[in-house]
Amino acid sequence: MEREGFRSDGARRLQPGEQVTTATGNELVLSDRDQEMLDGRHGPAPQLAMSILVRMAAVYGASELMDISQAHIDSTIYLGDATLEFAERLASLGARVAVPTSLNVSGVDECGWKDWAVSPEWAAKASRQMLAYERMGAVPTWTCAPYQTHMRPAFGQQIAWGESNAIAFANSVIGARTERYPDLLDVCCAITGRVPAVGLHVQRHRAGQLLLRLSGIAPSLQRDDQFFAVLGHLVGKLAEDLIPVIGGIAVVPPEDHLKAFAAAAASSGRVALFHMVGVTPEAPTLEAAFHGGAPSQTIDITIADLRAARRELTTADGRELDMVILGSPHFSLAEFRALAPLVEGRRADPRLKFLVTSSRLMKEEADKAGVLAPIIAFGAQITLDTCILASPMLPPEIKTLMTNSAKYAYYAPSLLNTRVTFGSLADCVDSAIAGRVVRDDSLWQSS
Amino acid sequence: MAEQLIAGRVVVAGRADGDALVTSEPLSFWGGYDFHTGEIIDRHHPLAGVHAAGRVLAVPFSKGSSTTTAVLLEAVRAGTAPAAILTTGVDSFFALASIVADVMYGKSFPVIALEPADFGTLRTGERLSVGADGIIRRL
Numbered sequence: 001m002e003r004e005g006f007r008s009d010g011a012r013r014l015q016p017g018e019q020v021t022t023a024t025g026n027e028l029v030l031s032d033r034d035q036e037m038l039d040g041r042h043g044p045a046p047q048l049a050m051s052i053l054v055r056m057a058a059v060y061g062a063s064e065l066m067d068i069s070q071a072h073i074d075s076t077i078y079l080g081d082a083t084l085e086f087a088e089r090l091a092s093l094g095a096r097v098a099v100p101t102s103l104n105v106s107g108v109d110e111c112g113w114k115d116w117a118v119s120p121e122w123a124a125k126a127s128r129q130m131l132a133y134e135r136m137g138a139v140p141t142w143t144c145a146p147y148q149t150h151m152r153p154a155f156g157q158q159i160a161w162g163e164s165n166a167i168a169f170a171n172s173v174i175g176a177r178t179e180r181y182p183d184l185l186d187v188c189c190a191i192t193g194r195v196p197a198v199g200l201h202v203q204r205h206r207a208g209q210l211l212l213r214l215s216g217i218a219p220s221l222q223r224d225d226q227f228f229a230v231l232g233h234l235v236g237k238l239a240e241d242l243i244p245v246i247g248g249i250a251v252v253p254p255e256d257h258l259k260a261f262a263a264a265a266a267s268s269g270r271v272a273l274f275h276m277v278g279v280t281p282e283a284p285t286l287e288a289a290f291h292g293g294a295p296s297q298t299i300d301i302t303i304a305d306l307r308a309a310r311r312e313l314t315t316a317d318g319r320e321l322d323m324v325i326l327g328s329p330h331f332s333l334a335e336f337r338a339l340a341p342l343v344e345g346r347r348a349d350p351r352l353k354f355l356v357t358s359s360r361l362m363k364e365e366a367d368k369a370g371v372l373a374p375i376i377a378f379g380a381q382i383t384l385d386t387c388i389l390a391s392p393m394l395p396p397e398i399k400t401l402m403t404n405s406a407k408y409a410y411y412a413p414s415l416l417n418t419r420v421t422f423g424s425l426a427d428c429v430d431s432a433i434a435g436r437v438v439r440d441d442s443l444w445q446s447s
Numbered sequence: 448m449a450e451q452l453i454a455g456r457v458v459v460a461g462r463a464d465g466d467a468l469v470t471s472e473p474l475s476f477w478g479g480y481d482f483h484t485g486e487i488i489d490r491h492h493p494l495a496g497v498h499a500a501g502r503v504l505a506v507p508f509s510k511g512s513s514t515t516t517a518v519l520l521e522a523v524r525a526g527t528a529p530a531a532i533l534t535t536g537v538d539s540f541f542a543l544a545s546i547v548a549d550v551m552y553g554k555s556f557p558v559i560a561l562e563p564a565d566f567g568t569l570r571t572g573e574r575l576s577v578g579a580d581g582i583i584r585r586l
Contacts, residue, residue, distance in 0.1 A: 052546060059458055059542040074513045080482070082524040083517050086551060162513040182516035182540045184547045240473075241508055241536065270473065270510040315490070389478070411478040413490045
């Protein structure tokens with residue numbers, strides 16, 4: 001069944017005076033240019049993209065569309081024939097992005113896939129999907145951390161971003177403004193340069209709703225490199241569909257800790273915007289985070305809650321280890337810099353794999369900074385453009401993983417049928433050398 | 448005794464009959480749904496291991512990955528998607544998947560938003576008929 005007036009064979013012209021009634025009873029009023037795109041006067045690709053946007057505007061209850069000045073396309077992830085057909089249909093219609101647009105991870109490391117279990121058929125189709133998005137004029141960043149490239153948006157900038165971790169980071173840590181855009185819609189926004197004027201694009205919808213207060217959590221634990229990933233995993237579950245405000249942060253977290261938090265909260269939950277009082281730009285104070293209003297609910301987070309959340313991220317029960325995996329979201333230059341001194345002059349047990357997933361750009365920067373060489377000498381491999389969740393890289397004999405990424409820890413058991421131990425970066429390195437899981441839990445037991 | 452009729456709000460219109468599969472936990476389809484088989488695979492989810500293809504899936508909202516929509520599109524193409532999705536609020540991810548499935552394959556599925564109290568009366572296994580007007584009948 002279709003809603004009357006929106007045929008699957010393309011957009012129908014709205015008649016003079018006719019308006020779309022949205023789910024909330026608002027009437028959608030299109031600009032002249034929106035209407036021209038819907039009518040096909042800018043070509044078939046903007047017409048198709050606008051027809052999907054107009055139907056989604058009704059779902060969102062928007063009364064108008066608004067401009068964006070940047071996009072990030074998550075639809076690059078190759079899953080199968082449908083994602084490829086969608087990309088190639090748009091590309092064959094001559095689709096071009098209307099705003100500067102970065103690209104998320106793809107389904108294949110074009111240079112490295114032959115070292116892994118990826119089938120030639122998968123590699124070929126995933127490469128075709130990459131090509132389709134490149135043909136649209138997007139920048140081939142191929143990363144899930146576009147905020148750590150030259151495409152990083154600015155505070156207050158209106159953008160349309162896909163990729164759950166990137167959405168949460170852009171909104172919360174940078175203060176750019178994006179709705180939680182799904183695959184297939186992000187590209188429609190990029191092609192038209194337009195989005196429904198709703199949700200997190202609008203100032204009044206960015207107020208915090210739920211207060212989560214750290215209670216008696218020592219600064220020494222907050223400085224631990226696992227802390228923000230664990231906290232994010234917990235916050236994602238507690239926040240449900242609300243905007244969480246986290247109080248009681250007593251440290252100045254490095255950007256990569258906030259990245260880990262955003263990725264964790266957007267995996268265990270649906271967090272697209274969070275505020276951390278005294279840390280994130282829209283939360284200089286508690287009052288500012290709630291726009292002067294009051295939280296609908298307040299929950300205290302204790303050390304017991306954090307310990308339980310950390311335990312949940314570990315699904316393996318023994319010390320066996322087949323692979324250490326780092327880099328979800330993609331490893332940054334700062335993370336390469338942190339890893340290098342830990343592995344310098346040491347050697348991973350050759351019976352296990354040690355893999356870092358990152359972007360072309362970051363690998364180049366790490367190389368230039370002189371921190372890549374010791375990591376390679378340690379026995380690490382680097383996969384670019386994709387990750388183990390988006391590309392079927394792992395051979396079946398890899399059953400047990402260790403990672404410092406809450407996102408890898410959350411998804412790998414379901415997607416890859418593997419068991420995971422979560423630990424710090426130092427734990428990951430020590431385990432790789434020992435050839436079995438070694439973890440220093442002292443901070444988490446005594447705090 | 449639960450009401451025989453539930454009036455939902457149409458998010459994406461359509462008709463479908465199927466056995467209800469009900470959960471109070473949100474779900475990410477990426478990392479949560481195998482579109483080759485229609486099985487829910489999220490190990491953290493209470494429905495892990497259950498097949499949802501052809502059923503009326505009642506899930507309060509989507510969580511997690513942006514790629515949920517693409518997994519659902521693949522599922523529609525493969526014939527392994529739920530027959531309909533019932534939610535507690537307007538969920539843009541499920542709506543988009545249905546709209547793009549319509550555009551690409553002429554196959555959409557109804558997405559209906561229910562009042563939380565009505566959603567709470569749904570029970571796994573009961574036979575439901577989703578109408579184009581958003582009215583859900585217990586058969």
